Amino acid sequence: MTDTLFYWQAVNLALDHALAEDPNVFIMGEDVGLYGGTYRATENLMAKYGEMRVRDTPISENSFTGLGVGAAMTGLRPVIEIMTANFALLALDSIINLAAKIPFMSGGQFPVPLTIRMPQGVAKQLGAQHSQRLEHTLMNVPGLRIAVPFTPHDAYHQIRQAIRSDDPIIILEHDLLYFSKGPVDPSQAPIPMHQAVVRQEGTDITCISYSLMVGEALKAAQELQQDGISMEVIDLRSLSPIDWNCLEQSVQKTHHVLIAEEDSRYAGAGAELAATLQERCFYTLDAPIARTAGLDIPIPFNAELEQASIPHANDIARAARTILLQRSQKS
Amino acid sequence: MESEQLQQFLYDMLLARAFEERAAEEYTQGHIAGFLHLYPGEEAVAVGTIRAAEPSDYIVSTYREHVHALIRDIEPKKIMAELYGKRTGISRGMGGSMHLFDKEHRFMGGYAIVGETFPIATGIGYSIAYRHLPEAVLCYFGDGAVNQGTFHESLNMAALWKLPILFICENNHYQIGTEIHRHSAVVDVYKRAASYAIPAEQVNGMNVEDVYHHTKSALAHIRAGGGPYLLEFQTYRYRGHSMADPGTYRPPAEVRAYSGLDPIVLATRELTRHTHLVSATPPFDTDVIQQHIEQGYQAGHWQVADVETMKAQIQQILDDAVAFAQSSPSLTMDEAIQLVNQNHAHEGLI
Numbered sequence: 001m002t003d004t005l006f007y008w009q010a011v012n013l014a015l016d017h018a019l020a021e022d023p024n025v026f027i028m029g030e031d032v033g034l035y036g037g038t039y040r041a042t043e044n045l046m047a048k049y050g051e052m053r054v055r056d057t058p059i060s061e062n063s064f065t066g067l068g069v070g071a072a073m074t075g076l077r078p079v080i081e082i083m084t085a086n087f088a089l090l091a092l093d094s095i096i097n098l099a100a101k102i103p104f105m106s107g108g109q110f111p112v113p114l115t116i117r118m119p120q121g122v123a124k125q126l127g128a129q130h131s132q133r134l135e136h137t138l139m140n141v142p143g144l145r146i147a148v149p150f151t152p153h154d155a156y157h158q159i160r161q162a163i164r165s166d167d168p169i170i171i172l173e174h175d176l177l178y179f180s181k182g183p184v185d186p187s188q189a190p191i192p193m194h195q196a197v198v199r200q201e202g203t204d205i206t207c208i209s210y211s212l213m214v215g216e217a218l219k220a221a222q223e224l225q226q227d228g229i230s231m232e233v234i235d236l237r238s239l240s241p242i243d244w245n246c247l248e249q250s251v252q253k254t255h256h257v258l259i260a261e262e263d264s265r266y267a268g269a270g271a272e273l274a275a276t277l278q279e280r281c282f283y284t285l286d287a288p289i290a291r292t293a294g295l296d297i298p299i300p301f302n303a304e305l306e307q308a309s310i311p312h313a314n315d316i317a318r319a320a321r322t323i324l325l326q327r328s329q330k331s
Numbered sequence: 332m333e334s335e336q337l338q339q340f341l342y343d344m345l346l347a348r349a350f351e352e353r354a355a356e357e358y359t360q361g362h363i364a365g366f367l368h369l370y371p372g373e374e375a376v377a378v379g380t381i382r383a384a385e386p387s388d389y390i391v392s393t394y395r396e397h398v399h400a401l402i403r404d405i406e407p408k409k410i411m412a413e414l415y416g417k418r419t420g421i422s423r424g425m426g427g428s429m430h431l432f433d434k435e436h437r438f439m440g441g442y443a444i445v446g447e448t449f450p451i452a453t454g455i456g457y458s459i460a461y462r463h464l465p466e467a468v469l470c471y472f473g474d475g476a477v478n479q480g481t482f483h484e485s486l487n488m489a490a491l492w493k494l495p496i497l498f499i500c501e502n503n504h505y506q507i508g509t510e511i512h513r514h515s516a517v518v519d520v521y522k523r524a525a526s527y528a529i530p531a532e533q534v535n536g537m538n539v540e541d542v543y544h545h546t547k548s549a550l551a552h553i554r555a556g557g558g559p560y561l562l563e564f565q566t567y568r569y570r571g572h573s574m575a576d577p578g579t580y581r582p583p584a585e586v587r588a589y590s591g592l593d594p595i596v597l598a599t600r601e602l603t604r605h606t607h608l609v610s611a612t613p614p615f616d617t618d619v620i621q622q623h624i625e626q627g628y629q630a631g632h633w634q635v636a637d638v639e640t641m642k643a644q645i646q647q648i649l650d651d652a653v654a655f656a657q658s659s660p661s662l663t664m665d666e667a668i669q670l671v672n673q674n675h676a677h678e679g680l681i
Contacts, residue, residue, distance in 0.1 A: 026461065052461055058491070063450040063484035070391075070454020073439060076461065078454075097444050098451065104670050106432035106440060107423030111674045143671060145680075166674040194680045243681045 002185040008178040010152035011041040011117070014159035015079065017186065019049050022077060025163055026053040028064055029081030038083055039119060039178040061087050065116065066094035069102065069168075072114040077163055085120030085134040085172065092137070099168035100143035111166040115159070121212055121262055122299055122310050123175035131299035131306075133263040138170055139240050139272065145169045146240040147193060150214040152182040154237060157190035165193070172239075174212040194238035196246040202232030205256040205320050208247060208273055210236040213260045219313035220260075224320055231258075231320055239269055247273075248281055255286040256323050260316050265293035287326055292319045332540055337598065339382065340539045344374040344595045346645050347398040350407060353649045354397065354414055354428075358574050362657070363414045366443075367428050368395040372569040375594030376501050377402050379542025380469060380562075383550060389437045389459075389468045391452040394429035395501075396441035399471065403436045411652035417659035424662055425670065445506075446479030448472050449498075453485040456494030456559070467495040467553045475506025477520055483527075486559070490527040493558035497549050498524070500563040501536065507572040508580040521563040529559050536564025537592040567592070 033056035036043035046054035068078035149155040162169040259270040413420030429443040452470030524531035549560040567589035571578035
């Protein structure tokens with residue numbers, strides 16, 4: 001049955017269903033219990049499932065994340081909430097050196113069925129320390145899987161899939177998506193967790209995006225439509241692994257690629273996308289792959305400069321026009 | 332203490348010492364590479380603690396963990412093969428000296444970033460509490476690890492939630508080359524546990540019986556629902572931090588003084604007093620042991636035949652272990668990649 005839910009409600013529902021489905025699932029993090037989560041994602045779950053299964057922690061990101069790894073090694077299925085990705089910097093040893101390494105360096109003896117959820121991204125004037133995007137760091141870690149759900153429906157299903165999986169999986173949620181709304185159908189069979197989807201069909205150019213930026217790309221596509229430009233918008237839904245076939249198929253149709261990402265441009269996800277796509281589709285491309293990305297500066301607190309340091313729909317539309325203008329000038 | 336138990340301790344420590352010396356030899360000959368952190372001098376800690384634990388308890392160890400694995404009854408040849416990086420190694424050659432894992436023996440890994448054993452042990456402790464089982468976790472760490480944040484974070488959570496964890500400090504007084512009074516404002520590690528209301532004791536880690544008894548009672552406290560416990564064992568490593576460390580920062584007199592407290596020698600003496608049986612003769616090249624064994628011969632405490640039997644048995648085990656490691660094949664790259672993918676083989680990712 002389809003309900004229209006806020007994103008945070010979809011997360012909450014996924015966690016609720018996972019706790020109900022499997023007694024080995026437990027949730028741990030700062031203020032996830034009594035307080036219900038800073039974005040309400042774990043609201044009412046402690047009352048429903050008890051303190052052992054929905055556990056408020058001290059402010060000790062590295063150790064409670066590592067605790068999740070240890071618990072996962074004995075067969076539990078921990079869901080660790082790190083209050084924001086900014087704090088996950090303190091937990092990188094547990095994520096990179098423990099969760100991602102143990103299944104491998106134990107010679108396959110110890111799977112780590114661990115889910116780590118964290119909001120990230122540029123919200124509204126939270127300052128440089130609270131506006132980080134961490135995908136570039138995590139993507140470079142073999143052994144981790146990373147999902148970046150944009151819609152409430154995806155948030156529900158990708159969280160359920162992550163919890164059921166035997167791999168360590170990072171769910172990057174976006175601060176500004178929690179209060180977006182959308183249809184959620186828990187009973188619908190989900191598509192594979194790392195499959196990309198075409199959110200908007202188009203024929204002139206492919207815009208590849210993920211998380212909050214998909215919304216900006218969709219707005220840009222509407223704007224471009226008025227100019228008679230047909231932009232295809234792909235929601236990656238996952239950053240590790242990446243659904244290259246979906247991207248390749250789109251490029252074969254449009255021959256032009258624009259990547260829209262909120263993360264800083266230098267060595268970001270877009271760099272990997274551009275590098276691999278040119279290897280795979282060089283002869284299909286009619287123009288260099290372009291990126292619209294965050295500026296390579298810490299995010300300013302100042303409201304105008306903050307917004308100017310990350311891409312918006314108009315930036316994406318402008319970049320698309322520029323690419324296509326070069327095409328028409330050539331021909 | 333029963334004579335049989337003392338003989339077990341002696342055998343354990345002799346095996347531990349001989350294994351490590353053999354590993355050093357293989358390293359020196361270039362047969363094995365990488366970091367190699369050896370345990371001679373600290374044997375009483377591993378033997379006394381692990382022999383006091385139940386098979387259902389979990390072991391979480393550091394990068395100096397060959398001996399913990401041996402005493403946990405993991406086959407020496409599987410440990411040696413791991414040092415060689417072979418597929419027959421306990422971690423299939425993907426972990427190496429610092430990352431021995433054995434699910435069957437609840438040997439939950441050696442961890443090579445100082446301080447990582449704390450959160451892993453806390454997670455296992457949480458899992459035990461979650462399932463209401465009468466099990467415990469033995470969490471090892473050195474004196475250098477107590478200044479990592481994870482020590483404080485994990486002890487706090489362990490105490491807060493009364494988790495069944497025995498924190499075992501192998502205080503050998505050095506974090507690589509920095510002596511404890513130069514790295515810690517409080518040099519008595521056990522005192523730090525008071526910050527988290529965790530009961531703690533400082534114990535002579537050069538005496539295997541002391542180690543065993545203190546561990547037994549700490550585990551009894553934990554199993555009775557008393558929450559975590561911390562034991563600080565004062566010990567000493569005779570070798571450098573690793574094979575790459577000549578150990579020039581320690582005065583020779585200090586090393587000699589601690590060698591006089593050699594846990595193997597002490598155990599041998601105790602065993603002799605109890606049973607008038609045996610001790611070791613050296614394949615082990617430790618002057619202190621050699622000296623005491625000679626004395627034992629002269630005083631008529633030792634029976635040569637028994638000593639020779641034990642010695643030969645251990646040498647044979649190690650010769651076999653090395654031969655096994657040398658003749659074992661490596662994992663292929665496809666198999667290594669498979670280790671990354673095997674846990675989602677049943678999922679369709681894309």
